[in-house]
Amino acid sequence: MAIAPEPTLGLALHTTTPQLGLSLRNLVTGEQRTALWELGRDLSAQLHCYLQEFIQPHAWQDIAFLGVTKGPGGFTGTRLGVVTARTLAQQLNIPLYGISTLAAIAFRNRENCLGQTVAVALPARRGAVFGAIYQITATGAIALVPDQLFTPTAWADCQGNFPDLQVIDPPETIGDTVTEVLSLAQSQWQADPQGPWGAVVPFYGQHPVYQ
Template structure:
C-alpha cells in the first residue's frame, strides 16, 4: 500500500566508481532510461549536466529513491558519486541506498546467466599493490545474500578462500572500464532493499574504498 504508492514515481541510480559513468532512471513499470559514458577524469565536469539530461523531461520531484554505487573502486569517482547522491537525496527528502559495486556486478551477472539458487558468485576487481577487491554472493530466490563481505585480499589469500568453497561458484573478473553498465543492478538492489522495508538514512551512505 504505502510502499507501492511511493514506488509509482521514479528511481535514479548513479555508478561513478570506474572510468565509465553509468546512470539509469526507471519508473518500475517498464519505462527506463539507461546510459553510459567513458569519462575517466572528466566525471566531475560532466556529471551534473548528464544528470539533468537524463531526468528531462521529468521533474526532480518525481524521484522517490536514489541509489549510488558506494565502491570499492576509484577513490575520486566514488567520492563524487556518493556526495552528489547525498546532496540530491537531502534536497528531495527521499531515501538514498548505497550499494556495493561488487554486489551490483554479481547481480548483473546473475541476470545475464540465470545462475541457480544457492550457487555463489565470486567477484574480484584489481586493487593496488597486487591485491584484489573481492566479495562473494549467494544466489537467492529473492535476490542476493552476502556470503563473504567486500574486502581486500592478496591473490594468494583469495585463491585459498575460493579453494575452501564447497558449493558451486562462478568467478567474475570484469574490467574497470565496463562497470558503468551495472548501474541497472545498483537500482534493482536498492529496490530489493526497499521492498524489505529498509529506509536508510542519508548520512549512512558512505563511500567504501575497500580498506
C-alpha cells in the first residue's frame, strides 16, 4: 500500500475586512503565493469558490495547518472566516491558529521595529478604538496589552504607560497582511503542532448592534 505524502503547505485566510486575503506557503521551499480580492458584501457568497480555486493545483490533503484572522474587524467577515477555517480544520484533521488582525499589522513592520514596543489601533463603532500593544520579535508579536476596546482617552492613557512606544498605522489594504497571518500561524505551529480548531473563536470586541 502506498504511503500518502506528508502535507507540505500552510494556508491563511484574512476576512475581517471587505477584502479577502489568501496566502499559501510551501513549508519546504518557502515559496509563497498571496492574493487579495475586494469582495465587499459578496464575501460570504464567494469565499468558498475563491478558496477552492486558490489552492489549485494542490489538494486539501496537502495542507499541514491553517491560520485565520480572528478579529477585531467586521462582524460578518470575521465570523465567516473563523467558521470556514474551523470547518476545514475539523474535516481535514489539521491544526488551526487564530491570529489577531492587530498582531498581523504589527508584525508586518518587524524589519523596522524588531525588538521594539509598538501600538496598533483600528476604529470601532461609536467613536471607540480597538487597540493593542506588542513587542516585536523575529518570529512573532508578543501582546503586552492584549486586543481590547478602548475609548480614545483610555487608549491615549494606555499608550502613555510605555516609553519609546512606536505607533503603527494600519495599511490601506489590511487584507494584505494575510502574509503575516500565515507567518505568525507557522510560528505557532512550530511551537505547538496541535493547534486545536475548537480553541479558535472570533474576537468581536463590540456587539454589532447593542453596544
